[in-house]
Amino acid sequence: MPIVPPVASPHSLVDAYAALAEAPARPIAGGTDLMVAITGELGEPPERVLDLWRLDELRGIAIDGDAVSLGALTTYTEIRRSALCREHLPALVEAAATIGAAQIQNRGTLGGNIANASPAGDTLPVLLALDASIVCGSSRGERTVPAEEFWTGYRQTALAGDELVVRIRVPLAAGRETRFRKVGTRRAQSISKVVLALSYRDAGPAATWTDVRLALGSVAATPIRARATEVVLEGRLPTPETADQAAETLAGELDPIDDVRSTAEYRRLVAARVLHRLIREAGGW
Ligand SMILES: Cc1cc2nc3c(=O)[nH]c(=O)nc-3n(C[C@H](O)[C@H](O)[C@H](O)COP(=O)(O)OP(=O)(O)OC[C@H]3O[C@@H](n4cnc5c(N)ncnc54)[C@H](O)[C@@H]3O)c2cc1C
Structure with missing residues (x-):
């Protein structure tokens, strides 16, 4: 019998951090990886789910100082349509275009690909090759982890239990x-x-x-x-x-x-x- 875990849907990052500090929960972004596992038929289902979809602080693609900053909830469709990405990150645009098909690209997120930590995640080699950094956040504040140090083992990441991927920074490098x-x-x-x-x-x-x-x-x-x-x-x-x-x-x-x-x-x-x-x-x- 599939289990439906309780879902919290905060409207601000502060509330999301507070919920994660209070009790462990599995974040859900686009759900294209998590929904496959959520019923428990393919492994351990999450006990509680934290829905990130309403967190506008995790959206947006912009130049931030010497880097392109992409919110964790940036979808593949947004990457493909972004003039900034096409100009500065064409390889990420190419990778986004190969992921799943239109439905997955409309819903699947860059932060989800990173946190899911599959060795077959298509954006991950691009982020390594571009020397990207992953900004992680919790109620304790933010820290920046180089992509080199983020994937620590098979489907393991440097994220602590109460941390979220907040954004991804890719340095602008002329030439x-x-x-x-x-x-x-x-x-x-x-x-x-x-x-x-x-x-x-x-x-x-x-x-x-x-x-x-x-x-x-x-x-x-x-x-x-x-x-x-x-x-x-x-x-x-x-x-x-x-x-x-x-x-x-x-x-x-x-x-x-x-x-x-x-x-x-x-x-x-x-x-x-x-x-x-x-x-x-x-x-x-
Ligand atoms: C039919 C199909 C085809 C696919 N094809 C491809 C493909 O070609 N290439 C590819 O790389 N992947 C593919 N995927 C996998 C998936 O679509 C991607 O990994 C996608 O980027 C996951 O993003 P999401 O937002 O849906 O993640 P979710 O399913 O919401 O979450 C995935 C994991 O990341 C965690 N998580 C999500 N966001 C955050 C965050 N901000 N902070 C902390 N943890 C977080 C969740 O707790 C969960 O463990 C496919 C999946 C399906 C179902």
């Missing part, structure tokens, strides 16, 4: 290029087999790459940076030789798992091929 690719079984409603985000700075078409960051999802218990491959790419031009070396290094560096969606060997080979192709596209050869 930074970011490339995104998701591999799934089809174009829509597909969970990633491999997802990859590559970012770098260059000063023009013939300039070497610097500040290279390569992040992958669905290849480990958490989204990861491929640091050995980043070293290969740093200070290089996107030539065929660079692409061969980087792809080979990535294949050696990854240690994926076999699961229902794919084999480890497929993930390793595809990740290397996708990286090779991204470098080729960047190099225009």
Whole structure:
């Protein structure tokens, strides 16, 4: 028999924090992950639910100092339609367009993808590659956690029990290029087999790459940076030789798992091929 847990629906962040300080509750944003588990038929159902949908403090996309700030309740549709995101965060727009299909994009949120902490969460490698930070809040105040430190284990995060993801800050970086690719079984409603985000700075078409960051999802218990491959790419031009070396290094560096969606060997080979192709596209050869 499905269980319907009690739901609190605060209208302000202060009230939400107070509710979480008083008794543990599972936040719900768009519900596209949580509703799958809420009846208890697929694991432990939440005892209490805290509905975040009315918290306007968790909405909005804006430039805030040297970063783009996205409220935790920002949906994928909002990301896709945002002129700011299209100008400054095109890889996040690309990732948003691959998530689920229209219904999921209208309801699913960036904060939910981050807090859900699935290694297959499609925005997570983009946030790692863009050096984003997650602002977490509670009645004790706010703190900023670099994306690098946020996903601490399989479906584990740095959030304390009474904390919410409040917003995501992505630094504005002049000259930074970011490339995104998701591999799934089809174009829509597909969970990633491999997802990859590559970012770098260059000063023009013939300039070497610097500040290279390569992040992958669905290849480990958490989204990861491929640091050995980043070293290969740093200070290089996107030539065929660079692409061969980087792809080979990535294949050696990854240690994926076999699961229902794919084999480890497929993930390793595809990740290397996708990286090779991204470098080729960047190099225009
Ligand atoms: C049919 C279908 C297709 C999907 N396709 C994709 C896909 O292609 N790629 C992909 O990455 N995901 C996919 N998903 C998963 C899901 O849509 C995303 O992870 C989405 O971003 C979750 O956001 P949400 O607002 O719906 O989260 P919810 O379901 O509301 O919450 C998810 C988790 O995060 C917690 N949470 C939510 N917001 C906060 C917050 N602000 N602070 C703290 N905790 C919070 C909740 O307690 C819960 O544990 C799919 C889901 C479905 C049902």
